[in-house]
Amino acid sequence: MEGVIDALTRDLITRQGGWSFCVTEFVRITQDKQPRRVFHRICPELRQNALTPAGVPVHLQLLGSDPEMLAINARVAASAGAKVVDLNFGCPAKTVNRHLGGASLLRYPEQVYAAARAVADALRPLGIPLTAKMRLGYQDTELALDNARALQEAGISQLVVHARTKVQGYKPPAQWEWVARIAEVMDVPVLANGEIWTLEDYQRCVAVSGIRDVMLGRTAMTDPWLARQIRQHHAGEAVTATEFGQVLQLLVQWLQQPAQAYQEDVRVMRTKQWLVMLRLRWGEAAHQVFDACKRCETEDELIGFLDQAIRIL
Ligand SMILES: Cc1cc2nc3c(=O)[nH]c(=O)nc-3n(C[C@H](O)[C@H](O)[C@H](O)COP(=O)(O)O)c2cc1C
Structure with a gap:
C-alpha cells in the first residue's frame, strides 16, 4: 500500500x-x-x-x-x-x-x-x-x-x-x-x-x-x-482474537527496527499515520491513543506514550 x-x-x-x-x-x-x-x-x-x-x-x-x-x-x-x-x-x-x-x-x-x-x-x-x-x-x-x-x-x-x-x-x-x-x-x-x-x-x-x-x-x-x-x-483450530495492545506493540517494534530507512521525523509521522488507520478498526481505544500521541515530536516520546497505553490496556 x-x-x-x-x-x-x-x-x-x-x-x-x-x-x-x-x-x-x-x-x-x-x-x-x-x-x-x-x-x-x-x-x-x-x-x-x-x-x-x-x-x-x-x-x-x-x-x-x-x-x-x-x-x-x-x-x-x-x-x-x-x-x-x-x-x-x-x-x-x-x-x-x-x-x-x-x-x-x-x-x-x-x-x-x-x-x-x-x-x-x-x-x-x-x-x-x-x-x-x-x-x-x-x-x-x-x-x-x-x-x-x-x-x-x-x-x-x-x-x-x-x-x-x-x-x-x-x-x-x-x-x-x-x-x-x-x-x-x-x-x-x-x-x-x-x-x-x-x-x-x-x-x-x-x-x-x-x-x-x-x-x-x-x-x-x-x-x-x-x-x-x-x-x-x-483448519478447525481455536482462533485467538487479536488484542489492541498487540497492535500497539507492533508499532513500537516498527519504530525500533534497526534497519530503519527513515529519519526520525518521518518515522514519527508514519507511526501517527498508522495510529490514524487503527481508528478504523479499534474505534475509541485507538482514538484515545492517537490523541495522546498526536503532539509527540520525538521517537522516545512516542514510544513512551505507546508503552504507557500498552500497560493500561
Ligand atoms: C493508503 C493506501 C494506499 C494504497 N496503496 C495501494 C497500492 O499501492 N496498490 C494497490 O493495489 N492498492 C493500494 N491500496 C488499496 C488497498 O490495497 C485495498 O485494495 C483497499 O484498501 C481496500 O481493501 P481494505 O478494505 O482491505 O483496505 C491502498 C489503500 C490505501 C488506504
Whole structure:
C-alpha cells in the first residue's frame, strides 16, 4: 500500500504468520524506462529471491496505461529479480487517474486489455506470471465483467477484486456480491478484497461472494494476525482474537527496527499515520491513543506514550 507499507513493514507483518503473498506499493510507469534501482528501492526483497525475511513471496506492482512502456518496465522488473508482476487497475488517486492510470483505465476495457496483454507477453518468455487488481469500475459497475474478461484474455493468472468503484473510494460497504459475479466469468483464481477487518467480516464475505481467498489491505496494518486466524478457522483450530495492545506493540517494534530507512521525523509521522488507520478498526481505544500521541515530536516520546497505553490496556 503506497506510502504506508514498505519493506520493513512487510517484514514485520509477514513475520506474524498466515500470509501467502504480499504486493509492493505501486511503481508508477509513465514515459521512462526505470532503472533497476527504482525497483530495488520499492522492493528490496527482489535481491532476496523476492521473499520477505519470513519467506513470504512479494509481488511487484506496476501502475500505468502505456502498453509498450509497461512491457519495457516489466522486463526491467524481471531482470531486477521480480518473480510475479501485478498490474494496478484500482488506484483512485487524482494524479494517477489524470494520466489514465489505476482505476481510470476501467472506463476502457480495450485499453485494460492492451496494457495487460503487452505485459503478459513480455513476461511469458521469462516464465513470470502476471496478476492484476481491479475495482468494480470507475463511475459504476457497468464494465466490471468486460474488464475482468479483458484481463483474463490478456493472460493474467490471478485477479484481486476490490469490491468498490473508483467513485465509491473507500466508503463502506464493499459490494462482495460483485466478486461472485466476476468469479463466475473467470477461469483464473479470483480473490475478494475490501472491508474485511475481522474474522466475522471474512465469514460474511465468503457467504456473500462464495470466495474463500481474500486480500487484506488496511487490515494488514490494523490486525496483521487476521491472516493466521483465517487459516486457523479453516483448519478447525481455536482462533485467538487479536488484542489492541498487540497492535500497539507492533508499532513500537516498527519504530525500533534497526534497519530503519527513515529519519526520525518521518518515522514519527508514519507511526501517527498508522495510529490514524487503527481508528478504523479499534474505534475509541485507538482514538484515545492517537490523541495522546498526536503532539509527540520525538521517537522516545512516542514510544513512551505507546508503552504507557500498552500497560493500561
Ligand atoms: C493508503 C493506501 C494506499 C494504497 N496503496 C495501494 C497500492 O499501492 N496498490 C494497490 O493495489 N492498492 C493500494 N491500496 C488499496 C488497498 O490495497 C485495498 O485494495 C483497499 O484498501 C481496500 O481493501 P481494505 O478494505 O482491505 O483496505 C491502498 C489503500 C490505501 C488506504
